[in-house]
Amino acid sequence: MSADRLRLDDHIAALEAPQGLKSVLTVIAATCAQISDVVAGGALVGALGASGQINVQDEEQKKLDVITDDMLTQALLACPAIAGVASEEKDQVEPASNPAGEYLALFDPLDGSSNIDINAPVGTIVSVLKSATPTPVEADFLQTGRHQVAAVYAVYGPQTMLVLTTGDGVKGFTLSNDGQWLLTHDDITISPDTKEFAINVSNQRHWAEPVQRYLDGVLQGAEGPRGKNFNMRWVAAMVADVHRILMRGGVFLYPWDKREPNKPGKLRLMYEGNPMALLVEQAGGKATTDGVQPILDVQPTQLHQRIPVALGSANEIDAFASA
Numbered sequence: 259m260s261a262d263r264l265r266l267d268d269h270i271a272a273l274e275a276p277q278g279l280k281s282v283l284t285v286i287a288a289t290c291a292q293i294s295d296v297v298a299g300g301a302l303v304g305a306l307g308a309s310g311q312i313n314v315q316d317e318e319q320k321k322l323d324v325i326t327d328d329m330l331t332q333a334l335l336a337c338p339a340i341a342g343v344a345s346e347e348k349d350q351v352e353p354a355s356n357p358a359g360e361y362l363a364l365f366d367p368l369d370g371s372s373n374i375d376i377n378a379p380v381g382t383i384v385s386v387l388k389s390a391t392p393t394p395v396e397a398d399f400l401q402t403g404r405h406q407v408a409a410v411y412a413v414y415g416p417q418t419m420l421v422l423t424t425g426d427g428v429k430g431f432t433l434s435n436d437g438q439w440l441l442t443h444d445d446i447t448i449s450p451d452t453k454e455f456a457i458n459v460s461n462q463r464h465w466a467e468p469v470q471r472y473l474d475g476v477l478q479g480a481e482g483p484r485g486k487n488f489n490m491r492w493v494a495a496m497v498a499d500v501h502r503i504l505m506r507g508g509v510f511l512y513p514w515d516k517r518e519p520n521k522p523g524k525l526r527l528m529y530e531g532n533p534m535a536l537l538v539e540q541a542g543g544k545a546t547t548d549g550v551q552p553i554l555d556v557q558p559t560q561l562h563q564r565i566p567v568a569l570g571s572a573n574e575i576d577a578f579a580s581a
């Protein structure tokens with residue numbers, strides 16, 4: 259059965275894209291396959307538990323945050339087409355010393371860190387931009403998400419999957435037992451309507467009025483203004499919640515809340531918001547900060563800036579916007 263499936267290597271080779279981008283995608287895929295082994299090894303390979311270090315997000319890093327950050331950084335900096343990298347786990351951008359470097363990779367090496375020690379789904383998220391110079395500084399990374407030339411995530415769940423776009427639709431590959439990425443999900447599209455929402459309801463009392471109204475409408479179900487029953491899901495890993503939406507529709511919401519009024523949201527624009535937004539839009543969904551403003555149009559000002567997120571099935575995001 260696997261023999262006649264398209265291999266990711268062949269898909270990348272056939273892409274109408276510069277050789278440099280193809281090599282960057284190949285390095286990302288190979289490293290995610292290696293990360294999959296480390297994640298699966300868990301305690302057997304010392305990949306569980308806290309590292310005892312605090313990152314730029316002021317969060318305690320898990321050992322796996324540090325391990326995966328090192329794996330991706332080393333692999334990408336060794337790729338001649340890479341000019342520089344940025345990571346959730348690093349304060350500053352890191353320029354590569356590749357004279358022919360022409361791409362920037364921004365990544366969340368391990369998404370869903372709170373799931374690591376409970377054997378729940380986690381992932382890796384990568385955004386790829388063009389670099390104006392082979393020796394980039396932070397300002398060179400601060401491009402809107404519309405400038406992305408590729409977006410990729412890997413989800414380490416019952417299967418390990420890699421989902422990517424280079425701006426021409428979305429494809430999903432599954433990692434085979436012998437370490438090959440094989441096409442299993444071609445031309446992924448998101449249904450415009452849904453009965454499934456994902457939001458961390460424990461934060462409800464802190465949300466702004468419109469978000470409260472939206473949830474009230476949803477929770478009233480068929481008896482309420484929405485006239486239909488909804489179901490809720492929350493994996494506590496954006497990569498897994500968005501993957502579900504790419505597979506069967508739904509909306510994912512992580513809004514602003516008043517506990518930290520100056521913090522626009524929890525999730526990070528450059529290596530969570532932008533790559534997921536490109537994948538969702540390429541699959542026919544909507545990815546916004548507030549139901550209206552496209553995430554991909556947000557002009558970045560800081561490498562680790564946060565945004566509110568409302569993405570998924572297009573008509574349901576419109577319903578969120580008009581709540």
Ligand SMILES: O=P(O)(O)OC[C@H]1O[C@](O)(COP(=O)(O)O)[C@@H](O)[C@@H]1O
Pocket residue numbers: 346366368369370371372458494495496497524
């Ligand atoms: O703890 P909460 O509120 O459920 O937040 C979960 C969210 O935080 C995140 O884990 C943040 O990402 P990291 O794990 O990469 O820091 C998202 O993946 C997820 O959607």
Ligand SMILES: [Mg+2]
Pocket residue numbers: 366368369370496530
């Ligand atoms: Mg994350």
Ligand SMILES: [Mg+2]
Pocket residue numbers: 323346366367368369370371
């Ligand atoms: Mg992370």
